[in-house]
Amino acid sequence: MRRAVGDALSLPRAAYDRRPMDLRYTEEEEHFRDELRSWLASVLHDVPPVPDDHTDLVARRAYDTAWQAQLHDAGYAGIHWPAEFGGRGSTPTEHLIFLEETERAGAPYVGVNFVGQLHAGPTLIAEATDDQRSTHLAPILKGEHVWCQGFSEPGSGSDLASLSTRAVDDGDHYVVTGQKIWTSFAQVADYCELLVRTDPDARKHAGITWLIMPMDLDGIEIRPIDTALGSGEFAEMFLDEVRIPKINRVGDENDGWRVTNVTFSFERGTAFISEVISTQRLLADLAAVAQKVTRSSGTAWDDAGIRRELGRLDAELDALWSLTKRNVSQAQRTGMVGPGGSVFKLAYADVRKRMADLAERILGRAGLAIGESMDLSDLDHVGERLYTLTLTIAAGTSEIQRNIIGERLLGLPRER
Amino acid sequence: MDFELSDDQEALAEGVAALCEGRFDIDAVRAMADNGLDRGRWTELAETGVFSLCLSEADGGVGLGWAEAAVVFEQLGKTLVPGPLVATTLAAGLVDGAADGSVVVASVERTTGPAVIEHLGWADVLVIVDDDGLASVAVPELDATPHAQPLDPLTPVWTVAELPAGDRIGDAGAAASWRLRGSMLTAALQLGLAIGATDLAVAYAKEREQFGKPIGAFQAVKHRCADMITRVEVLRAAVYAAAVTLDGNGVDEPERTVAVAKILASHAAAMCGKDCVQIHGGMGYTWEVNAHLFLKRAWVHDLAFGDGDDLAGELARELAGNGAD
Numbered sequence: 207m208r209r210a211v212g213d214a215l216s217l218p219r220a221a222y223d224r225r226p227m228d229l230r231y232t233e234e235e236e237h238f239r240d241e242l243r244s245w246l247a248s249v250l251h252d253v254p255p256v257p258d259d260h261t262d263l264v265a266r267r268a269y270d271t272a273w274q275a276q277l278h279d280a281g282y283a284g285i286h287w288p289a290e291f292g293g294r295g296s297t298p299t300e301h302l303i304f305l306e307e308t309e310r311a312g313a314p315y316v317g318v319n320f321v322g323q324l325h326a327g328p329t330l331i332a333e334a335t336d337d338q339r340s341t342h343l344a345p346i347l348k349g350e351h352v353w354c355q356g357f358s359e360p361g362s363g364s365d366l367a368s369l370s371t372r373a374v375d376d377g378d379h380y381v382v383t384g385q386k387i388w389t390s391f392a393q394v395a396d397y398c399e400l401l402v403r404t405d406p407d408a409r410k411h412a413g414i415t416w417l418i419m420p421m422d423l424d425g426i427e428i429r430p431i432d433t434a435l436g437s438g439e440f441a442e443m444f445l446d447e448v449r450i451p452k453i454n455r456v457g458d459e460n461d462g463w464r465v466t467n468v469t470f471s472f473e474r475g476t477a478f479i480s481e482v483i484s485t486q487r488l489l490a491d492l493a494a495v496a497q498k499v500t501r502s503s504g505t506a507w508d509d510a511g512i513r514r515e516l517g518r519l520d521a522e523l524d525a526l527w528s529l530t531k532r533n534v535s536q537a538q539r540t541g542m543v544g545p546g547g548s549v550f551k552l553a554y555a556d557v558r559k560r561m562a563d564l565a566e567r568i569l570g571r572a573g574l575a576i577g578e579s580m581d582l583s584d585l586d587h588v589g590e591r592l593y594t595l596t597l598t599i600a601a602g603t604s605e606i607q608r609n610i611i612g613e614r615l616l617g618l619p620r621e622r
Numbered sequence: 623m624d625f626e627l628s629d630d631q632e633a634l635a636e637g638v639a640a641l642c643e644g645r646f647d648i649d650a651v652r653a654m655a656d657n658g659l660d661r662g663r664w665t666e667l668a669e670t671g672v673f674s675l676c677l678s679e680a681d682g683g684v685g686l687g688w689a690e691a692a693v694v695f696e697q698l699g700k701t702l703v704p705g706p707l708v709a710t711t712l713a714a715g716l717v718d719g720a721a722d723g724s725v726v727v728a729s730v731e732r733t734t735g736p737a738v739i740e741h742l743g744w745a746d747v748l749v750i751v752d753d754d755g756l757a758s759v760a761v762p763e764l765d766a767t768p769h770a771q772p773l774d775p776l777t778p779v780w781t782v783a784e785l786p787a788g789d790r791i792g793d794a795g796a797a798a799s800w801r802l803r804g805s806m807l808t809a810a811l812q813l814g815l816a817i818g819a820t821d822l823a824v825a826y827a828k829e830r831e832q833f834g835k836p837i838g839a840f841q842a843v844k845h846r847c848a849d850m851i852t853r854v855e856v857l858r859a860a861v862y863a864a865a866v867t868l869d870g871n872g873v874d875e876p877e878r879t880v881a882v883a884k885i886l887a888s889h890a891a892a893m894c895g896k897d898c899v900q901i902h903g904g905m906g907y908t909w910e911v912n913a914h915l916f917l918k919r920a921w922v923h924d925l926a927f928g929d930g931d932d933l934a935g936e937l938a939r940e941l942a943g944n945g946a947d
Contacts, residue, residue: 226628226689227862228871235623299623493942507942510935517934520941521885524878525860528625532859535625549855552848605845612844616824616851619839 229531231299238296239303245280246311253314261438263318267352267394270317274349283347284323286474291331291339292347298474298537302530305479315480318391322346322353326399328472329416333457333465338418342397354395356386356419356443357466364606366401367410367463371445373402373417380404380417380455382448392428392441395421400450405460414462418454425449435592436576475533475543478554482530486523488585489561492516495582496568506568515564522557526550545615548607555597555604562591625862627693635693641670642701648912651702655775659705659726659744668723672698672707673714681715688803692810692865696858699814700821702915704776706741708807708927709749712800716791717747717758728761729804732785740922742766742780750788755797757788774918802876805884805927806864812887812923813854813861819891819898819916820850826902843901850897853890860886878940881933888930891920 231239253273257265277283286301287293296304316323327346330339345351362369371384382402392398398419405413419426425448431440457465493516496506506512533546565587566573572580576588598604612618627635645663654660667673675691677683691711698707709729710720719725728745730737732752742748742761750757766780773779792800824847827838837843864883867876895917899906906913924930 226631226687226869226871227625227866229623229625229863229866229873230871231623231873490941493938497942513938514931514934516941517937517939518885518889518930520937521860521882521934522856524874524882525856525863525886528863529856529859531623531625532862535623538624539626546855549852552852553856605841608845608848609841611848611851612838616838616847618824618827618844618847619836621839621841621844 229528231303235299235303238300239307242282242304242307243311245282246307246313249276249280250311250313256314260436263391263394263438266439267318267391270314270319271349271352273314273317274319274323274347278348283349284327286472286476287327287331287343287347291343298476298534301474301476302479302534305476306483309480309483318352318394319346319349321355321391321395321399322351322397324472325355325469326353326397329399329465329469330456332468332471333416337453338456342418351396352391352394353397353399354389354392354421354441356389356392356398356400358386358388360385360387360442364603367414369401369403369414370406371400371402372406373404373415373450375404376449378452379449380415380452382417382419382445382450384445386443386445387431389428389441389443390439392421392443393430397421398443401462401466404462408460411463413460414466415459416456416462416465417450418456419448419450420454423448423450434595435589471542473543473547474537475530475547475550476537477547478526478550479530482523482527482554485558485561486520486527488587488590489516489519489523491583491585492561492565492568492587495587498582499568499570499572501570506570512564512568515560519557519561519564522553526554526557529553545611548602548610549615551602552604552607552611555594558594558597562594565591625859625866631690631693634690635697638670638672638694638697639700641666642697642703646701646703648702651704651776654704658778659741661723661726664705664726665723667703667707668721673711673723674721675711677714677721682721683714687865687871688806688868689862689865689871691807692813692861695807695810696814696817696861699811699919700818701814702776702818702912702919706745707811708804709741709745711807712804713747713749716756716796717749719746729800730785735784737782737785738769739766739780739782740777740926742782743768743778748788749791749800750785751797751800753794753797755790755794756792756800758791759786759788774915774922776915777919777922801927802880803868806861806868806880808923808927809857809861809864809880809883809887812891812920813857815891815916815920815923816850816854816857816887816894819894819913819920820847820854822912822916823847823850823894823898823901830903837901846897846901850894853886853894857883857886857890878937881928881937884928885930885933885937888920888924892917892924895920 257269284293285296285304289295330342359369373380373382398421400417400419402415402417403413404415425446427444428441430438431442433440496512499506529550533543537543572582573588577586613620645666671684674683675686679685706728710727713727714721717727720727725747726745727747727749728741729749730739732750745761748759748761764782766782769779827843827847828836830837860883864879866872867879898913898916902911902913905911
């Protein structure tokens with residue numbers, strides 16, 4: 207209902223619903239933050255540094271799952287999972303605080319637990335049978351089971367629904383043959399959330415099924431793929447007549463596309479919180495580096511263009527932090543974020559890539575080696591510069607995000 | 623924490639949008655380029671409470687916060703409402719008649735040498751701002767030269783060879799508030815411009831057909847539109863955060879949040895204006911289509927109440943301070 211202008215503006219103060227926008231945290235939220243801070247302070251000094259060797263995934267798994275177990279014992283595992291499934295049942299704002307504080311404190315990142323915690327787990331909560339839930343959910347939270355994602359294929363990237371890994375019905379089993387790619391951490395995973403084609407004759411979205419695949423079955427071959435950064439978490443996975451029990455199907459046969467998309471309803475605007483906080487730290491460090499890098503006269507900092515770009519990026523990160531709070535607030539009120547998530551991802555990726563360009567300008571020839579500080583910094587600005595290349599590709603390319611924004615948010619017609 | 627508009631804030635936005643659509647339709651707005659500020663419509667803005675929104679009820683104002691002001695100014699920017707909206711709002715309570723619309727107030731930062739001043743000939747009083755405070759001078763006392771062809775046809779400009787001292791109406795603290803609040807309100811206007819330009823471009827992309835389909839179906843155009851709304855939503859978060867912080871409901875320093883908003887606003891409004899021109903093709907470069915009006919206003923506001931480059935330099939200095947060992 208549209209109110210007359212006069213009504214809207216000349217409401218007496220008492221009648222005006224004083225629940226306007228407010229960025230301050232409530233007492234309960236501050237209490238949650240204080241408790242978390244104390245706990246982090248008490249445990250983090252005993253947490254060893256991240257294993258040096260990026261390619262040693264066994265060590266990486268041991269490290270990440272040990273932290274997950276610690277979170278679990280302290281009651282912080284599955285912060286956003288409903289309490290009835292072993293989670294903490296926190297509000298989106300508490301989830302924001304959790305991610306903010308753990309990142310600021312330098313706690314380990316979710317790492318190999320990413321798919322289990324943030325994708326497979328929530329999907330199981332929404333769609334799995336009671337048996338499947340009791341088998342899988344608790345071990346994810348305790349850091350006992352690591353999951354990987356078998357979605358993308360060499361021929362099905364942005365057009366994921368065209369996937370062709372075939373599942374043939376064989377009584378109480380599916381016999382699965384095909385190839386998956388970008389199955390990060392598959393080498394050390396216990397389970398895979400696997401999308402397969404169960405009906406090759408149906409419309410592409412209507413013939414897909416979602417399966418739980420134990421990674422110790424016969425017929426699974428994993429080959430690592432080296433990244434441009436030189437890290438080894440990427441993998442491709444070849445499936446040759448892998449027999450997966452039908453009791454491992456989540457949701458109905460041929461209903462896998464809907465099951466997959468259910469996970470998005472768990473998105474609460476929190477996806478990039480750790481990244482934004484760590485990026486702010488990187489930027490502050492870059493400002494310090496600029497003051498150390500000498501030029502023909504003075505330092506990189508003396509260049510007004512560099513200072514302005516540092517300031518602009520600082521402003522944009524600050525705005526993205528505010529946008530995070532808007533998305534989280536929306537999730538808190540409505541339970542969903544919607545295309546706001548795509549907007550965030552697009553803008554964040556752009557900021558990171560421009561920051562990487564600025565790092566290149568500041569570092570000069572010190573930017574010619576990865577993973578070394580050259581006495582300028584403890585952080586790896588060169589590695590980060592390479593990492594930013596993934597931000598416009600992974601989890602939906604920026605081109606796909608722009609399609610989503612254009613079509614769903616702006617209502618522009620589809621090209622196809 | 624709740625960073626969503628309340629129902630009443632949304633109702634306020636709708637109410638102002640209805641006023642703007644009804645009384646500041648584009649023909650009425652464009653007419654002011656030739657006829658000068660429409661005082662009747664200006665008074666209607668005042669009667670609605672636009673200029674006295676943040677003035678306390680005890681002082682005859684509406685008694686709302688800067689968050690509400692941001693919501694209102696966003697709508698004013700979106701519909702290209704012309705005139706010294708920011709200065710007159712800031713002057714409410716300082717300059718008699720500003721709040722009720724009977725006195726139109728322009729403002730300028732004190733410079734040595736000639737000062738180029740927006741809206742001067744439309745205004746009754748000029749407020750001159752410097753680090754020491756605020757000074758006012760009656761416009762008829764100034765020797766002002768009009769410029770025949772202002773960059774934005776709806777933002778006329780005059781040059782004053784040398785600014786007088788004027789009458790002191792506020793101290794250094796009042797000047798700091800003036801700048802800070804003015805910067806936020808300008809950013810809110812720029813948010814509105816970015817939204818208006820995006821709406822115009824998206825509407826055209828849906829309607830204009832080439833190669834047998836609406837141009838908005840082509841990714842080259844669709845993606846440009848997506849970039850426009852992305853800038854808008856990031857900017858909206860920054861502007862609302864600044865406004866909320868000015869109300870004392872934030873978690874950061876007001877100076878910082880306002881600088882962030884203004885830096886983003888200048889960039890986003892200009893970029894959305896340019897994209898709007900581009901999406902209209904040849905029509906975008908015509909006087910008839912409104913695209914250029916959004917872009918030109920964006921360029922005007924970029925220079926008002928703190929320019930992006932200066933503010934970015936200040937943020938960088940703070941960043942270096944915080945990052946130091």
